[in-house]
Amino acid sequence: xxxxxxxEFYTPHPARLNPNLDRARTHTRAWAREMDMIDVPQHxxxxxxxxxxxxxxxxxxxxxxxxxxxxxxxxxITDWYVWVFYFDDHFVELYKRSPDIAGxxxxxxxxxxxxxxxxxxxAAPENPVEKGLADLWRxxxxxxxLDWRERFAAxxxxxxxxxxxxLHNISSKRLSNPIEYVEMRRKVGxxxxxxxxxxxxxxxxxxxxxxxxxxxxxxxDTFSDAVHLRNDLFSYEREVLDEGELSxxxxxxxxFLGLPTQQAAEAVNDLLTSRLHxxxxxxLTELPLLLDEHAVDPIGRAAVLGYVxxxxxxxxxxxxWHLKSSRYMNAAPRPQLGVLGSxxxxxxxxxxxxxSTPKTVExxxxxRFEVPFPxxxxxxxxxxxxxxxxxAVEHGLTSEGVxxxxxxxxxxxxxxxxGIDPDATPQELFLSGCWLTWGTYADDVxxxxxxxxxxxxxxxxxxxxxxxxxxxxxxxxxxxxxxxxLSLADLWQRxxxxxTSAFRATFRETVDAMLDAWxxxxxxxxxxxxxxxxxYVEMRRSTFGSELTTSLxxxxxxxxxxxxxxxxxxxxxxxxxxxxxxxxxNDVFSYSKEIQxxxxxxxxxxxxxxxxxxxxxxxxxxxxxxxxxxxxxxxRSVETDLPRLFDDLRLDPAARSGLTRYADxxxxxxxxxxxxxxxxxxxxxxxxxxxFHQGPSGLGTSALRLTSRTSR
Numbered sequence: 001x002x003x004x005x006x007x008e009f010y011t012p013h014p015a016r017l018n019p020n021l022d023r024a025r026t027h028t029r030a031w032a033r034e035m036d037m038i039d040v041p042q043h044x045x046x047x048x049x050x051x052x053x054x055x056x057x058x059x060x061x062x063x064x065x066x067x068x069x070x071x072x073x074x075x076x077i078t079d080w081y082v083w084v085f086y087f088d089d090h091f092v093e094l095y096k097r098s099p100d101i102a103g104x105x106x107x108x109x110x111x112x113x114x115x116x117x118x119x120x121x122x123a124a125p126e127n128p129v130e131k132g133l134a135d136l137w138r139x140x141x142x143x144x145x146l147d148w149r150e151r152f153a154a155x156x157x158x159x160x161x162x163x164x165x166x167l168h169n170i171s172s173k174r175l176s177n178p179i180e181y182v183e184m185r186r187k188v189g190x191x192x193x194x195x196x197x198x199x200x201x202x203x204x205x206x207x208x209x210x211x212x213x214x215x216x217x218x219x220x221d222t223f224s225d226a227v228h229l230r231n232d233l234f235s236y237e238r239e240v241l242d243e244g245e246l247s248x249x250x251x252x253x254x255x256f257l258g259l260p261t262q263q264a265a266e267a268v269n270d271l272l273t274s275r276l277h278x279x280x281x282x283x284l285t286e287l288p289l290l291l292d293e294h295a296v297d298p299i300g301r302a303a304v305l306g307y308v309x310x311x312x313x314x315x316x317x318x319x320x321w322h323l324k325s326s327r328y329m330n331a332a333p334r335p336q337l338g339v340l341g342s343x344x345x346x347x348x349x350x351x352x353x354x355x356s357t358p359k360t361v362e363x364x365x366x367x368r369f370e371v372p373f374p375x376x377x378x379x380x381x382x383x384x385x386x387x388x389x390x391x392a393v394e395h396g397l398t399s400e401g402v403x404x405x406x407x408x409x410x411x412x413x414x415x416x417x418x419g420i421d422p423d424a425t426p427q428e429l430f431l432s433g434c435w436l437t438w439g440t441y442a443d444d445v446x447x448x449x450x451x452x453x454x455x456x457x458x459x460x461x462x463x464x465x466x467x468x469x470x471x472x473x474x475x476x477x478x479x480x481x482x483x484x485x486l487s488l489a490d491l492w493q494r495x496x497x498x499x500t501s502a503f504r505a506t507f508r509e510t511v512d513a514m515l516d517a518w519x520x521x522x523x524x525x526x527x528x529x530x531x532x533x534x535x536y537v538e539m540r541r542s543t544f545g546s547e548l549t550t551s552l553x554x555x556x557x558x559x560x561x562x563x564x565x566x567x568x569x570x571x572x573x574x575x576x577x578x579x580x581x582x583x584x585x586n587d588v589f590s591y592s593k594e595i596q597x598x599x600x601x602x603x604x605x606x607x608x609x610x611x612x613x614x615x616x617x618x619x620x621x622x623x624x625x626x627x628x629x630x631x632x633x634x635x636r637s638v639e640t641d642l643p644r645l646f647d648d649l650r651l652d653p654a655a656r657s658g659l660t661r662y663a664d665x666x667x668x669x670x671x672x673x674x675x676x677x678x679x680x681x682x683x684x685x686x687x688x689x690x691x692f693h694q695g696p697s698g699l700g701t702s703a704l705r706l707t708s709r710t711s712r
Contacts, residue, residue, distance in 0.1 A: 003236060003240075003241065004250075006265075007233070007265055009230070009272070009319060010272070015320035016068075018068070021059060021074075024063060025059040028075070031079050032053055035128050047086065047089050048089065053082070055325075057325060058081045060324065061081060062077050062081055065318050065321070077200070083129070084159070084190055087129050090127075091107075094107070108160050108163065111157075114133040117149045121138065145208070148205050159188060159193050165569065177633060178253070178256055180573070191227040192220055195307075204303035206307050209296070215287050218535065219282055219307075219311060221534075222276065223311045223314070223315065225534060233268060234322045236248055236265070249268045256629070257622070267612070271611075273349060278532040278534075281529075293460075352613075354528055356528050356601045362617070371671055372635065373667040375419055378418040378423070384429040396482070396486055397437065397441050413433045416436055416672055422672075439514065441487075442466075442488075443518060445484060447521065447522065451521070463515050467515065469485050471492075507552070511548055517539050517542035518543060520539055520543075524601060525601070540580075540583040546582070557659075560654040570637060570645045574666065575666065578670055586673075587604040590603065605619045642659060
């Protein structure tokens with residue numbers, strides 16, 4: 001029997017079939033044999049027989065997911081999918097069933113040789129995966145720009161390399177937490193790679209000027225998440241019960257939330273629906289603004305619209321193929337809802353997301369947040385306190401009716417700076433305290449000035465002016481018109497001046513990301529929208545200013561740490577898990593202030609309440625569990641994954657020392673932020689602190705808290 005009944009899926013677009021299906025089937029049979037994928041033993045194991053290829057019917061998948069392309073294009077795309085599924089099964093048979101980490105790494109290290117962004121393939125293929133990749137690369141990339149080739153090569157490499165993440169989890173019997181799972185599944189699942197092939201099928205590329213923007217990224221990521229979550233539902237039986245796979249969303253929800261398998265499947269389907277709703281919301285509200293802001297020409301607009309339509313076709317066709325392929329669990333599915341049925345069935349979820357109303361917060365208690373690294377405060381704290389208050393007054397932050405001098409003193413941002421950078425010089429501590437002061441002030445101003453007034457034009461104009469306060473050549477471009485602009489212009493000159501031009505540009509991007517994230521918050525207020533949980537977690541890193549802080553730390557290590565190491569999975573996981581712990585810490589401290597007294601929607605506890613339809617107390621429990629999971633992941637990244645990275649990449653002592661010091665700075669960052677939240681007056685503005693501390697928090701304590709609640 002199936003482990004659960006498939007849920008009712010949201011299918012807003014009907015599937016259509018490409019008329020060149022039979023041609024693609026004939027072509028790909030011959031191509032797979034030519035590449036030695038059929039009946040050719042690999043290390044003594046036959047990965048695919050001819051019957052396997054026929055039963056999986058990848059030509060049908062591609063005919064459904066690319067219904068409008070011509071026959072030659074469908075042949076090529078089908079070959080790509082045959083290759084990627086063969087790679088997946090080839091990797092399982094050779095390296096996953098009996099985990100062989102060293103062999104798997106050597107196997108993956110060769111594959112970039114067969115997809116050079118520049119030049120030609122010179123290596124000789126040694127197995128069907130390499131042979132197929134070399135053939136496909138030659139047949140595809142000549143039609144595309146350098147920008148597209150770089151994006152496609154990067155996504156293909158992610159898809160291949162992150163198989164090691166799955167293999168390490170299997171060998172250590174480790175189940176990922178939900179946030180980690182979604183992020184890593186995008187890479188290993190291959191849907192961003194599929195999105196690149198949508199551009200190929202459409203015959204037009206997304207303009208390079210906007211390919212890296214938030215709206216295009218959200219379209220890609222929501223598409224990816226929906227594809228992967230749908231696949232998890234259909235493949236649970238095959239992957240989890242047959243292969244012992246741990247990379248499955250249903251299993252992650254089942255274990256993390258303590259749900260029966262059927263309920264976990266329904267929760268995954270709700271998240272799938274939410275991601276599709278997010279796709280639609282972004283396409284309808286953010287994409288038009290993006291095209292106008294960048295003055296995209298008619299050809300570029302046609303490419304973007306074709307891309308959106310292609311992603312929708314892929315969702316519809318991919319679902320239909322899963323219902324028909326023998327590769328997956330699809331016996332006795334529930335009747336499909338159809339287009340109208342889909343909209344009707346999921347309308348309550350959609351309405352709930354856009355129906356935020358102020359709520360009365362129930363009394364709640366906070367645990368004592370403890371972490372396995374000590375707090376140390378910089379010795380120049382008292383000096384910095386006076387200097388930062390004087391700077392804030394001088395630059396007008398107490399003269400616009402938002403803050404007064406008492407608030408600046410009570411908020412005590414230098415205390416946070418002293419904890420996150422205990423080795424700071426007096427000047428560094430002052431500058432850090434000023435950045436925290438400016439960022440928090442501006443974060444308060446945006447919803448106050450532009451959120452309640454629903455002024456999207458105003459917030460866009462203000463954001464453009466703030467960005468103009470940060471000229472890359474350090475030559476001022478405008479006269480500041482308010483305290484935000486005056487103080488940012490001053491901070492930019494002080495901070496960016498000593499930087500190299502390359503790092504200055506990188507630092508500017510992190511501040512831009514924070515500004516754009518505040519605009520995102522205002523847009524949500526405009527639509528009265530509680531964010532999708534995945535979108536919230538990812539955007540919260542920017543609204544909190546996390547990337548700005550880490551970029552300054554990176555700058556201090558730029559002489560010893562090669563630039564490419566910052567993009568590795570280990571370093572990014574280390575950073576993001578620390579960021580997520582601290583952003584959720586802020587959310588549990590600020591819940592009463594934001595939800596009851598400010599009518600905010602941007603809070604993790606509120607997002608969990610709304611998405612899962614659970615009580616406030618249960619939403620806090622889940623948030624605490626997510627915090628503990630991210631803290632545990634941070635510690636694992638530092639203590640286990642980072643040393644492994646040193647050895648895998650054979651890093652020199654200077655690089656090892658630089659990254660080790662960076663990890664220590666992230667520990668200081670976490671400890672300092674916890675201490676500041678416990679001491680600042682920012683969260684007891686309502687006439688007394690609304691919460692009190694009770695019990696421990698930290699590694700391993702979420703299970704203790706849940707057990708004690710159950711026993712009570």
